[in-house]
Amino acid sequence: MSALPVVELTDRAREVFRAVVDGFLANGAPVGSKTIALATGMNLSPASIRSVMQDLEEQGLLASPHTSAGRVPTDRGLRLFVDGMMQALEPSADERAAIEARAGTGGPVEEALAATTAALSGLSACAGLVMVPKREVVLRSIGFVPLSATQAMAVLVGDDGSVENRVIELPGGMPASALIEAGNFLTANAAGLTLGEARERMMRELAEQRAALDAAARALVERGLAVWSEDGDRRPVLIVRGQGRLLDAAALADLDRVRHLFDDLDGKQEIASLLDSARAGDSTRIFIGAENKLFALSGSSVIARPFRGAGGRVVGVVGVIGPTRLNYARVVPMVDFTAATLARLMG
Template sequence: MTTPPVSELTDRARDIFRVVVESYLESGAPVGSRTISKLSALSLSPASIRNVMQDLEELGLLAAPHTSAGRMPTETGLRLFVDGMMQAAEPSAEERAAIESRVERGGPIEEALAAATATLSGLSACAGLVLVPKREPVLRQVGFVSLSETQALAVLVGADGSVENRVVDLPPGMGHVALVEAANYMNARLSGLTLSDARMRIAREIGQGRAALDSASQELVSRGLAVWSEDPARRPVLIVRGQANLIDAAASADLERVRQLLDELESAEEIARLLDSAREGTATRIFIGSENKLFSLSGSSVIAAPYRGQDGRVVGVVGVIGPTRLNYARVVPMVDFTAQTLSRLIG
């Protein structure tokens, strides 16, 4: 069914539709005609309101979960409301101060991102999400410690002071002297490079026969770089805070949906992929319910906004996840402001 644009709805239909959506987003309950007649300034009888609601239902914008139980917006109706009717409310001074004070407190960037996620969760009563920037470590120093005849511990020290250890398999015939030689070569030739740049340089020098190493040492250097280069893709890049906010009083009537949503939150890789798709936009994006197959069972919504690094390029995404009856008008600007604050911090 093709959803009509807001402009094709009559003034009466738009007014009634707005009241239904806003009341549902506030209460989480279907809205009846008598409620609308009391809430709105429309001089219409409940019977007239019911007729308009029936028309909106036939358009696919409203649905009746039970006979004579009132109407609630469908996901299509929510999309129409968000895109064409919602009047966003800017974050209050208190909300902006809360976000800025938590984000700009100082310390490692990961702590700022976790703080932003927790703050968003608390202010929005949803679960907060943030996609951490994928940063390649810059090599400062490398060492190899023999563990056995077949394995060694590779120690990488990053330019930021971080230290990471990896166990690598040794090529046949690698002794202590060869381990030292390989480490010295890497420190002399690769210090100050990212992992991807280091791999490219090693491959080029080996390919051109300019690597002053025997074949076993060349293989060890390549293996060590490969292990580190593959690792960032496996690291959790998603921070989630405030899952308990998803279990509220209104959710008690639909515990299966909440359970499904909590299960979906365990799929960090899938959610990270969803958030990653928000990198492509320049503004806050809203995913409503089954518009994304990941949340087709739980009927959840995600609001996400990209944040940028020093060069202006998108480095991550911050957002919230909750039921489709989110207060979009309040939460969308809040997510956008958090993204802007993170951009200022990182930039």
């Protein structure tokens, strides 16, 4: 059974339906006919409102939880509301400033993405999500800075100006000259290559004994390449921030649903696949509840939008996940603005 297009609802049915949806999204609780009659000033008796609500239930737009005489919108009803009745509320100046400030924190790209996603999470009261492909860093230089007799800091500078540091262990007695020699060798031979390409070339050079390095510098080159390659393999595809914001009073009343939602978030590959499906096109995608089998048990919704980098190429997807009763009219434009902000960051 498919829901009627909103234009096919009578004015009375549309008014009652909107009142139920608005009440549910505001409070997360079933909405009764008396509540609608008192709160909306609708010139209908509770009995007439119940009749309309019954019709809407038969059309698959509302449901009646067995523990309550009130109604809640179904996933199908929420889809009808979002697509045909919702009036978007643009982010305030303060909200826009908060998102832009976090995007401009500087440092590695992943940190800026995580900070911006955390800001989106705080403003939307949802968990924030951002997905980016595994980033192939093009190298400008790699160097080693001594920290102690047994430790050094490997410093990788990317062609995009990004700088990342990792602490590595040194074998005892390694001279400072080996750090300089290894860094010069890596920079001279790896500049302009991705990390994977550099590792392949360096290991081939070392295996074929073509690299004019002493034993200490050779060991350091191998150790440095290993730590960066291992880090690249673990580079996150999906960043999630603000899961704790999903634990509001209404959520705690339904702990089973919360458990399923956190299970969904733990399955990062499945969430990443869902976000990846939003990469096509320029518009915001809204996934509501059981419309996607991933959220059939948790009753969650995802709002996601792609963002582009240099050359207009889609480089990632940003969004939020929360209960189906989230404030779509407010959150959708907020996700749109965050995507635009990240596009400027990545451009």
